[in-house]
Amino acid sequence: MSEAQDQNDNSGEQPENQPEAADQQPTADALGQAEAILNEAGAEAEGEQVDGGAVETELRNDLLRLQAEYVNYRKRVERDRVAVRENAVQSVLSTLLPVLDDIDAARAHGDLVDGPFASIANKLDTILAQHGLERINEAGVEFDPNVHEALLRQAVPEVPADHVGQVLRSGYRKGNNILRAAQVLVATGE
DSSP states (O other), rough: OHHHHOOOOTTTOOOOSOOOOHHHOOOOOOHHHHHHHHHHHHHHHHSSOHHHHHHHHHHHHHHHHHHHHHHHHHHHEEEEEHHHHHHHHHHHHHHHHHHHHHHHHHHTTTTTTSSHHHHHHHHHHHHHTTTEEEEEOOOSOOTTTTEEEEEEEEOOOTTTTBBBBEEEEEHHHHHHEEEEEEEEEEEOOO
8 A cells, every 4th residue: 555545544543642632621620720730740750750849839839729719719709699689689679669659659549558459569568678678768867869869948847957858759779779769858947
């Protein structure tokens, strides 16, 4: 046979010394990196007779570094997971605010005193409270521009100046985040 034919016949075979594709790619996880370091150090120790203490110290330092990176990665992932969950809950709560306004209006008109809709409204309030939704609707408290939106300013009997005289539309907060400021009438104190 000719040399060209021998090369063509052997081209489909994989040489024995060629590493697999998975071994060529760097491993992404910390455990894989640690294993690679140990394998590399083992090959070094077999090929060369180096000081055992120096190799051990280097390996220990590398493993400690990898362990610290892995712990930091897990903490970051958990923190991101919590933040995404909180953002999702706040988004859902924000979309429910117009429904809560309608429920408040029905209660103010006496439509939700008794019956199945009153029961549903009460259950909805309970569930939203479990998710951390707090209503901002107190009159008589000091006006806070971070929590209140002033729509009117007028005299209100028995309410000091710069205090909320009346809540015109409830505001809502979840934890430290204000989902919607309460629209209020601010007393002038006259």
